[in-house]
Amino acid sequence: MSPTSCQTAPPRDIWLGSRGRGAPKNAKYSGIFAALPGRQAAPWPVIGGRSPLLDWFGHEPFCHPLLRCCGQPIVRRVPAGDSRERDVCEHCGAVHYVNPRPVVGTIPVWEDTVLLCRRAIEPRYGKWTLPAGFMEVGETTREGALRETVEEARARVAIGPLFTMIDVPYIEQVHVFFRADLLDLQFAPGEESLEVRLFREPEIPWQELAFRTVAQTLRLFFADRARGEFGTHVQAIELPARLAQAGRP
Amino acid sequence: MSPTSCQTAPPRDIWLGSRGRGAPKNAKYSGIFAALPGRQAAPWPVIGGRSPLLDWFGHEPFCHPLLRCCGQPIVRRVPAGDSRERDVCEHCGAVHYVNPRPVVGTIPVWEDTVLLCRRAIEPRYGKWTLPAGFMEVGETTREGALRETVEEARARVAIGPLFTMIDVPYIEQVHVFFRADLLDLQFAPGEESLEVRLFREPEIPWQELAFRTVAQTLRLFFADRARGEFGTHVQAIELPARLAQAGRP
Numbered sequence: 001m002s003p004t005s006c007q008t009a010p011p012r013d014i015w016l017g018s019r020g021r022g023a024p025k026n027a028k029y030s031g032i033f034a035a036l037p038g039r040q041a042a043p044w045p046v047i048g049g050r051s052p053l054l055d056w057f058g059h060e061p062f063c064h065p066l067l068r069c070c071g072q073p074i075v076r077r078v079p080a081g082d083s084r085e086r087d088v089c090e091h092c093g094a095v096h097y098v099n100p101r102p103v104v105g106t107i108p109v110w111e112d113t114v115l116l117c118r119r120a121i122e123p124r125y126g127k128w129t130l131p132a133g134f135m136e137v138g139e140t141t142r143e144g145a146l147r148e149t150v151e152e153a154r155a156r157v158a159i160g161p162l163f164t165m166i167d168v169p170y171i172e173q174v175h176v177f178f179r180a181d182l183l184d185l186q187f188a189p190g191e192e193s194l195e196v197r198l199f200r201e202p203e204i205p206w207q208e209l210a211f212r213t214v215a216q217t218l219r220l221f222f223a224d225r226a227r228g229e230f231g232t233h234v235q236a237i238e239l240p241a242r243l244a245q246a247g248r249p
Numbered sequence: 250m251s252p253t254s255c256q257t258a259p260p261r262d263i264w265l266g267s268r269g270r271g272a273p274k275n276a277k278y279s280g281i282f283a284a285l286p287g288r289q290a291a292p293w294p295v296i297g298g299r300s301p302l303l304d305w306f307g308h309e310p311f312c313h314p315l316l317r318c319c320g321q322p323i324v325r326r327v328p329a330g331d332s333r334e335r336d337v338c339e340h341c342g343a344v345h346y347v348n349p350r351p352v353v354g355t356i357p358v359w360e361d362t363v364l365l366c367r368r369a370i371e372p373r374y375g376k377w378t379l380p381a382g383f384m385e386v387g388e389t390t391r392e393g394a395l396r397e398t399v400e401e402a403r404a405r406v407a408i409g410p411l412f413t414m415i416d417v418p419y420i421e422q423v424h425v426f427f428r429a430d431l432l433d434l435q436f437a438p439g440e441e442s443l444e445v446r447l448f449r450e451p452e453i454p455w456q457e458l459a460f461r462t463v464a465q466t467l468r469l470f471f472a473d474r475a476r477g478e479f480g481t482h483v484q485a486i487e488l489p490a491r492l493a494q495a496g497r498p
Contacts, residue, residue, distance in 0.1 A: 081370070081440065081441075083400065084385070097383065098386050099350040099351065099383055099384055099385070099386065100350075100351055100384050100385075100386055101348040101349075102348065102349055102351060102423055121330070134346065134348055135348055135349050135423075136333070136348070136349075137347050137348065137349055137418075137421045138418050138419075138421070139418055140416035140418050140485040141414065141416050141423060141483070142416075142483070142485075143418075151332065161481075161483070162414060162481060162483045165390065165411065165414070165425075167389035167390050167391075169386075169387050169388055169389050169392075170387075172386045172387070174351055174384075174390060176414075191330065192330075232410075232411060232481040234390070234391070234410070234411045236389040236391075
């Protein structure tokens with residue numbers, strides 16, 4: 001089969017899911033997946049052993065990079081020497097691994113207050129969060145946390161010890177927060193924030209926080225502060241269904 | 250342009266790089282990248298702002314999933330609302346993010362000894378390592394560390410506190426090690442190990458360790474044990490060139 005002929009199965013189907021940040025601000029999605037107009041939908045492969053429905057976290061439309069590598073269909077099987085199913089291209093031998101992604105951020109502190117940002121982007125538009133975001137290649141966790149603090153809050157901080165590492169397996173993320181001291185009060189909303197302000201503990205908008213890892217990190221922070229000693233906390237946030245499946249309470 | 254015609258640019262070029270584990274045990278690569286036989290090589294895109302040469306860590310051949318999504322060429326540009334260049338498909342709007350990958354493992358302890366595994370796979374075939382590997386989707390960091398301990402050393406452990414989180418930005422990884430107590434001595438080499446044994450501190454084969462993060466974790470472990478108090482250590486291992494570029498000593 002000539003690699004330049006039409007018989008090499010030029011991609012005809014697109015998987016529109018959702019992932020990560022950067023979605024068009026006004027984008028609306030009527031469903032989890034859709035075939036591109038005029039293109040034929042295909043059966044969706046299952047990524048990482050879970051249903052593609054679980055990709056509906058975050059709001060980035062993407063055509064799945066695993067569907068095609070060299071233009072041949074991807075097969076779901078256990079590669080030699082491996083123990084779990086992967087997306088494999090039988091044509092060129094490529095194995096397309098999918099791994100969880102680190103999210104890194106800070107807890108910026110000024111006297112008895114903590115800095116929060118009100119999100120100007122989806123998901124959780126208008127909700128409050130600690131400055132945090134996806135770690136980029138080529139940077140360390142601390143560099144990533146600092147970068148996000150500048151991008152979202154235009155805040156200058158001295159970064160401190162690791163405070164929380166919270167697994168969120170059902171969205172394939174690990175959230176890492178460092179304690180940080182604000183160096184001045186010259187913060188301001190970055191492009192991804194509507195508003196940035198300092199909160200004393202009783203003022204924290206608990207019902208208006210964007211993410212469970214942020215709420216958990218803040219709860220642990222105030223608890224540690226109250227007892228006068230800060231630890232490093234490794235925890236996981238799981239869906240009730242997954243806990244039941246794993247036989248855990 | 251009809252999406253099913255030959256004019257939709259059926260993929261003609263393949264990027265053979267290297268990534269992760271699972272490479273055929275006898276595979277030999279004469280260079281960093283090669284065009285598939287009978288296919289035309291293309292200029293390589295730069296991933297994550299670094300040279301593709303840096304992909305020569307690990308030994309997994311892969312055809313780059315970012316080169317094509319819906320069959321159109323990928324463009325390197327800053328997407329709307331973003332601040333750095335990404336691989337973007339102008340045809341379907343997909344933004345292909347690349348993020349660092351977590352590696353998770355344990356420091357299995359029995360009395361005054363630590364368990365190490367001698368690798369039966371590339372990279373670092375024949376070198377000694379702590380049990381560790383790429384975190385899988387759907388699991389927590391602790392679950393992944395436990396799984397790797399079973400897979401590589403058939404060892405049953407009670408997992409303990411986070412001990413090291415070491416960034417390795419030049420290979421886009423974050424290595425996470427938990428302290429762990431061996432529950433019995435019924436360990437044995439898994440498929441990825443030639444040999445598994447316990448080492449007292451003076452017996453550690455420092456010159457035969459597989460990875461710098463393993464050596465650093467063991468150094469910190471013995472130092473903390475000597476002073477009678479274990480901490481949580483967040484560090485980075487960097488290439489001298491990168492340190493110089495960042496103006497760091």
